[in-house]
Amino acid sequence: MTYFVDDKGFYGEFGGAYIPEILHKCVHDLQDAYLPIMESDDFKREYHSLLQDYVGRPSPLYYAKRMSEKYGCRLYLKREDLNHTGAHKINNAIGQALLARRMGKTHIIAETGAGQHGVATATACALLGMDCKVFMGKTDIERQHTNVERMRMLGAEVCPVTTGNMTLSDACSEAIRYWCCHPSDTFYVVGSTMGPHPYPDLVARMQSIISEELKWQLREKTGRDYPDCLIACIGGGSNAAGTIYHYADNEHVRIILAEAGGSGIDSGRTAATLHCGSVGILHGSRMLVMQDEDGQIEEAYSISAGLDYPGVGPMHCNMVTKGRSKVFAINDDEAIRAGYELTRLEGIIPAIESAHAVAALSKVKFNADDVVVLTVSGRGDKDIETYLKYGDDI
Ligand SMILES: Cc1ncc(COP(=O)(O)O)c(C=O)c1O
Numbered sequence: 001m002t003y004f005v006d007d008k009g010f011y012g013e014f015g016g017a018y019i020p021e022i023l024h025k026c027v028h029d030l031q032d033a034y035l036p037i038m039e040s041d042d043f044k045r046e047y048h049s050l051l052q053d054y055v056g057r058p059s060p061l062y063y064a065k066r067m068s069e070k071y072g073c074r075l076y077l078k079r080e081d082l083n084h085t086g087a088h089k090i091n092n093a094i095g096q097a098l099l100a101r102r103m104g105k106t107h108i109i110a111e112t113g114a115g116q117h118g119v120a121t122a123t124a125c126a127l128l129g130m131d132c133k134v135f136m137g138k139t140d141i142e143r144q145h146t147n148v149e150r151m152r153m154l155g156a157e158v159c160p161v162t163t164g165n166m167t168l169s170d171a172c173s174e175a176i177r178y179w180c181c182h183p184s185d186t187f188y189v190v191g192s193t194m195g196p197h198p199y200p201d202l203v204a205r206m207q208s209i210i211s212e213e214l215k216w217q218l219r220e221k222t223g224r225d226y227p228d229c230l231i232a233c234i235g236g237g238s239n240a241a242g243t244i245y246h247y248a249d250n251e252h253v254r255i256i257l258a259e260a261g262g263s264g265i266d267s268g269r270t271a272a273t274l275h276c277g278s279v280g281i282l283h284g285s286r287m288l289v290m291q292d293e294d295g296q297i298e299e300a301y302s303i304s305a306g307l308d309y310p311g312v313g314p315m316h317c318n319m320v321t322k323g324r325s326k327v328f329a330i331n332d333d334e335a336i337r338a339g340y341e342l343t344r345l346e347g348i349i350p351a352i353e354s355a356h357a358v359a360a361l362s363k364v365k366f367n368a369d370d371v372v373v374l375t376v377s378g379r380g381d382k383d384i385e386t387y388l389k390y391g392d393d394i
């Protein structure tokens with residue numbers, strides 16, 4: 001069985017490109033262009049040299065001794081938090097900005113929740129001399145204000161979004177609205193494995209560098225190029241897609257995803273789409289979405305701005321419904337506790353998004369010799385105020 005996209009842009013029953021007429025040309029142009037460009041030697045050379053010299057790749061694979069002792073396994077952390085700009089998002093933003101330039105587009109737009117994708121896109125645009133607009137919900141602007149200042153300093157225009165509950169989903173809708181009004185010169189740098197085909201595949205490929213590195217790093221450290229278990233947090237699904245990409249078809253590897261439970265999956269305040277969602281269409285893609293019985297999208301809630309989305313990318317919807325990946329919903333308090341735990345045991349302050357993945361460790365049974373890789377998708381500097389507000393005795 002394969003879990004990759006088919007030639008019509010679907011992952012099983014999920015995916016596709018459900019777009020308004022006005023976007024047909026630019027989405028079809030992208031569908032035609034992305035693979036030939038990404039597979040050209042010239043693109044690969046430029047992209048990989050920036051990943052190495054600018055982003056700082058390969059990101060380390062770190063053996064977490066004290067956490068391993070606590071959880072009874074051999075735990076390795078894939079340190080995407082050490083990338084330039086502090087998260088995995090830069091792998092994708094630089095790749096898409098290079099792609100946009102090769103397609104002759106000069107104006108970049110992006111959506112952002114936690115601000116990490118916005119900062120990464122603003123950074124790529126500063127580097128390549130491109131114009132950049134980032135759509136961000138007003139609620140997120142308030143809770144992630146240092147990232148807003150970083151984007152502005154990088155020369156991007158941050159466009160506040162005041163519709164809905166003013167978070168990530170609303171920022172996506174607003175970016176798509178802007179794109180519909182400026183389809184010919186604008187390239188939409190989508191920040192996760194979501195959106196119309198080819199974005200889920202495009203973003204997964206850009207992030208697949210994570211598991212490409214894992215193969216040789218694990219061989220060096222453990223003598224085998226695959227782990228027993230992979231763990232990643234999931235919002236739209238990009239760091240998870242990158243983490244599992246080269247292992248999706250390897251049934252020896254367990255895949256564990258941590259989505260945001262918010263106040264609890266039965267509380268009505270949650271972003272646990274894989275637990276609570278049903279099939280629907282959101283932002284151009286068929287996926288699991290949180291919706292009411294009339295098909296109206298429900299507002300997602302999570303303490304973490306980057307996981308606060310009422311949908312999940314189609315690749316993961318397919319893998320979860322087929323039983324390939326297992327999902328845990330991690331509540332806000334569990335994530336905060338796990339963030340403090342990683343900080344105190346390993347000296348690594350994770351992004352609150354990544355702390356959800358850390359919290360999943362306590363929900364899984366391991367054998368002592370299991371090799372477990374957990375992706376630390378970002379660093380926690382942007383979340384210090386939230387960590388301090390809740391404290392370590394939560
Ligand atoms: C540090 C970090 N991790 C994870 C995510 C979730 O996104 P994704 O599921 O696409 O990796 C975000 C989103 O902003 C993020 O900033």
